[in-house]
Amino acid sequence: MKRRTALKLGVAAAAGLAAPRLALASDVVTIGAVAPKTGPLAGGSNVSHWPNIKLWSTQVNEAGGLNVGGTRKMVEVVEYDDQTNPGETIKAVQRLATQDKADFIVAPYGTGLNIAAAPLFDRYGYPQIAVTAITDQIDSLSSKFPGMFFTLGSTTAFASDVVNVLSKMRDEGTLTGNRIAMVNVADAFGIELAAAGRPLFEKAGFDIVYDTSYPLGTQDLSPVVKAAKAANPNAFIAWSYPPDTFGLTEQAVIEDLKVEAYYTAVATSFPAFGGRFAAAAEGILGAGGVNPDSEAFKAYAAAHEAVTGAKPDYWASATTYSSLQVLQQAIEAAGLDRDAVKEHIRSHSFDTILGDMSFKTHNNNEKYWTVGQWQDGVFHGVASTGRDGAKPVRVKHGWS
Structure with missing residues (x-):
C-alpha cells in the first residue's frame, strides 16, 4: 500500500x-x-x-x-x-x-x-x-x-550491559542467585541476542536453567512462561519484540513469576506498556532507555x-x-x-x-x-555507552 x-x-x-x-x-x-x-x-x-x-x-x-x-x-x-x-x-x-x-x-x-x-x-x-x-x-x-x-x-554491547546490570545486582545482594531463564523470538534480533548472551552469562557465573525460542507472531506464550517458572530462576530474560514483550509479561503476571530481575526487550519502553501493567511494571528492565x-x-x-x-x-x-x-x-x-x-x-x-x-x-x-527500567511510572535509562543521566537499578518486587 x-x-x-x-x-x-x-x-x-x-x-x-x-x-x-x-x-x-x-x-x-x-x-x-x-x-x-x-x-x-x-x-x-x-x-x-x-x-x-x-x-x-x-x-x-x-x-x-x-x-x-x-x-x-x-x-x-x-x-x-x-x-x-x-x-x-x-x-x-x-x-x-x-x-x-x-x-x-x-x-x-x-x-x-x-x-x-x-x-x-x-x-x-x-x-x-x-x-x-x-x-x-x-x-x-x-x-x-x-x-x-x-x-x-x-548485539554484544546490548547483551553485555544486561549481564553487567545483573552482575552488579548480584554483587549488591539484590539478586540472590545465579539462575537465569532466557527466551528469545526466533527472528534475527532475538537469535543474535540469545547467541551473544549465552557465553556472556556463563562467563559471569550465571547458570542458564531454561533456554528456548518461539516463532515471531506467537499468540500463546503461556507455555514459555510456565516452563520458565518451573525452572525456578532468579532472573527472567526475554530477547523479545513488541507483541511478545506484552504477551510474556501478561503471562508473568498471571503465573506470578517470582524473580528479582525481569527483562523484556523491544516495547518495554513504550508508554502503553507502563499504562497496561501499571504498578506491575515497576522494576521491569528493558531494552534501551533515555534520560527523560x-x-x-x-x-x-x-x-x-x-x-x-x-x-x-x-x-x-x-x-x-x-x-x-x-x-x-x-x-x-x-x-x-x-x-x-x-x-x-x-x-x-x-x-x-x-x-x-x-x-x-x-x-x-x-x-x-542499552538498558532501562520502569521506576515510579517512568522508563529511565540505567545503562548506556556514553550517555548521561543513568539511574541506579532497583530490584523487582512482585507484580502489584
Missing part, C-alpha cells in the same frame, strides 16, 4: 490517497519510507517509526523546508507498508528508487528488514541509517555496504504529542527522530548528492536531541542507551 504525503505547514494527505502536489517537483525533496503498518512488527513501527517521520517532516515544512544549497525545498513523504514481510520491504525499496524517484529513503524498521533491504539501498546509492537494527554484523555490513549506518549499537529528565527530551516529547497525538516511547522514538536530524543536517551540508551525503554522515558529528551522534568507527554510533 502506498501513501503519498505532501506535507506543508503540517497538513497531510489522507491515508491511501494521492495528495495534490504543493510545489513543483524541483521545489520538493522526496523522502521514501517503508516499514510495517500491519503484521507482527506493526505495533512497534507504529509507535517508534511512523510518528517520528510525521513529526520531523511536519517540523521541517513548518520551518520552510530543507535548506538545500540556499534554496528551501519542501519535504514530500511517500510511504509503503511492508506488512512485516522482507519480500515486501525489498519490493517497496525498489519501487521508491525506480518509480517514485525518491531522493532519500528512511531505513526500514527492525533488524531483519534492514538487513534484507541493505543490498538495494547499496545498489541504488542511498544512505541507510539503520536506526532500529541491532547486530554484531556491524563491521561486516558497513564494509559490504558503505552507506549503512547504525545508531543503537551491537533532559530538557531536550522533554521538548521533543511535547512536540511529538502535539503533532502525532501520542507520546513517544522511551528509547527508539528519540533515536529515530535523531536519525532524521542526522539526515537533515547531512542534506543541508552536502546537498542532494547521495554519495556526498553518505560521506558527510561518515565523517562528521551531529547535534541531536540525544546529544552528539557520530559514525566515524565502522559507521557505528558509539553513544547509546
Whole structure:
C-alpha cells in the first residue's frame, strides 16, 4: 500500500490517497519510507517509526523546508507498508528508487528488514541509517555496504550491559542467585541476542536453567512462561519484540513469576506498556532507555504529542527522530548528492536531541542507551555507552 504525503505547514494527505502536489517537483525533496503498518512488527513501527517521520517532516515544512544549497525545498513523504514481510520491504525499496524517484529513503524498521533491504539501498546509492537494527554484523555490513549506518549499537554491547546490570545486582545482594531463564523470538534480533548472551552469562557465573525460542507472531506464550517458572530462576530474560514483550509479561503476571530481575526487550519502553501493567511494571528492565529528565527530551516529547497525538516511547522514538536530524543536517551540508551525503554522515558529528551522534568507527554510533527500567511510572535509562543521566537499578518486587 502506498501513501503519498505532501506535507506543508503540517497538513497531510489522507491515508491511501494521492495528495495534490504543493510545489513543483524541483521545489520538493522526496523522502521514501517503508516499514510495517500491519503484521507482527506493526505495533512497534507504529509507535517508534511512523510518528517520528510525521513529526520531523511536519517540523521541517513548518520551518520552510530543507535548506538545500540556499534554496528551501519542501519535504514530500511517500510511504509503503511492508506488512512485516522482507519480500515486501525489498519490493517497496525498489519501487521508491525506480518509480517514485525518491531522493532519500528512511531505513526500514527492525533488524531483519534492514538487513534484507541493505543490498538495494547499496545498489541504488542511498544512505541507510539503520536506526532500529541491532547486530554484531556491524563491521561486516558497513564494509559490504558503505552507506549503512547504525545508531543503537551491537548485539554484544546490548547483551553485555544486561549481564553487567545483573552482575552488579548480584554483587549488591539484590539478586540472590545465579539462575537465569532466557527466551528469545526466533527472528534475527532475538537469535543474535540469545547467541551473544549465552557465553556472556556463563562467563559471569550465571547458570542458564531454561533456554528456548518461539516463532515471531506467537499468540500463546503461556507455555514459555510456565516452563520458565518451573525452572525456578532468579532472573527472567526475554530477547523479545513488541507483541511478545506484552504477551510474556501478561503471562508473568498471571503465573506470578517470582524473580528479582525481569527483562523484556523491544516495547518495554513504550508508554502503553507502563499504562497496561501499571504498578506491575515497576522494576521491569528493558531494552534501551533515555534520560527523560533532559530538557531536550522533554521538548521533543511535547512536540511529538502535539503533532502525532501520542507520546513517544522511551528509547527508539528519540533515536529515530535523531536519525532524521542526522539526515537533515547531512542534506543541508552536502546537498542532494547521495554519495556526498553518505560521506558527510561518515565523517562528521551531529547535534541531536540525544546529544552528539557520530559514525566515524565502522559507521557505528558509539553513544547509546542499552538498558532501562520502569521506576515510579517512568522508563529511565540505567545503562548506556556514553550517555548521561543513568539511574541506579532497583530490584523487582512482585507484580502489584
